[in-house]
Amino acid sequence: MPLLPLVLLSGIAIGELPETSSPPSAAPAVAPAYAEDGSLLRPEGFEEWVFVGASLGLSYSPHKAEYGDEFFHNVYLDRRAYEHYVRKGEFPEKSMLAMSVYKQASKAEGPAKLQGSFEGEFVSLEVAVKDSERFEEGWAYFDFSGGETQKRTAKPFAREKCYNCHAEHASEDNVFVQFYPVLRRLKADAPNESE
Template identity: 35%
Template sequence: MFSLHTIKPAIMVAMLSVAGSFSAFAEPMKFLNFDQQGQLIRPTGYREWIFIGAPLTPNDMNNGKAAFPEFHNVYIDPVSWTYWKRTGEFKDETVIVKELVSVSGKQAVSGNGYFQGEYIGLEAMVKSRQQFPKAPGNWGFFRFTIENSDELHARAAAQAEHNCSTCHQHNAAKDQVFTQYYPVLRAAEARGQAGSGR
């Protein structure tokens, strides 16, 4: 026969381990991570976020050197997407990444066009009141691309305002995001849903 004293710790251990595994599930996903120096740690896992569009500035239409070459596959983190659907605003800690993809060819059996090839770069804009209290819209812009390389920087310092933000401030339709090029965002804006039907 077990005495109450020997059973109790066993039950407590069991309870603690159940609580532990629940809290592991409940742990909120963190999409935005800065290091001690305020550099943005390169976001990962974004190909499982919400894909909002793929603008294309092919090198061959830009004298061989587009500022952001070729396809731009753009993703927003899922928590900010939910907030956007509800409110039509980009929340604090929004992460938007644009992954650059080369043009692999211009002919397919479907016709002539531009077709995606290989991953060639990564840029990001992130909204953080804490990191960028004075920046317009609290946005910070980052470049992880290493030109002519498959590699990406593991972390990056915020770009100067005139390198990125100034153009976004003057030309983007909504809070520095070029929503004019993303029907996925426009269809869902403050509608509470993705707008999957017509």
């Protein structure tokens, strides 16, 4: 059996190995990008961020029943922000959260009907960005759904459309950590960092 480390190191002189004092980060630097008019560019590849939680039909809206459909929500946190959250327990500047929304679907299959529901038609992509240099409140909210096609850019919503509900109901820094098991769990196990 070949010695794996030797194979991996072949061709690299030992003297060139990087110092190991700071651990290498696997996270590609993802930061919010804006168009000239200040719109946010649709974050590509958000499905490769850290998946923090999902919900079905979750809403504070009193009008929910009128819509009939219950939507699936999938929430992702960009990896750089996630790693910071793991270490410090807070969301750094330039954090981005993406929430993809799907219609609930079910299927009748033969005489034995398939039970339960799955994520059917894609409905929208909503994004939250923490960028205090740009937005007075710190967090800004965007929606990339635009009818048939998804929008490439989106303008921030007015405070009363999105921000206020997040500020009022979200458990931590405008983010609904209470509904995201991956972050919730971290919080519960977080070592007491003295800094």
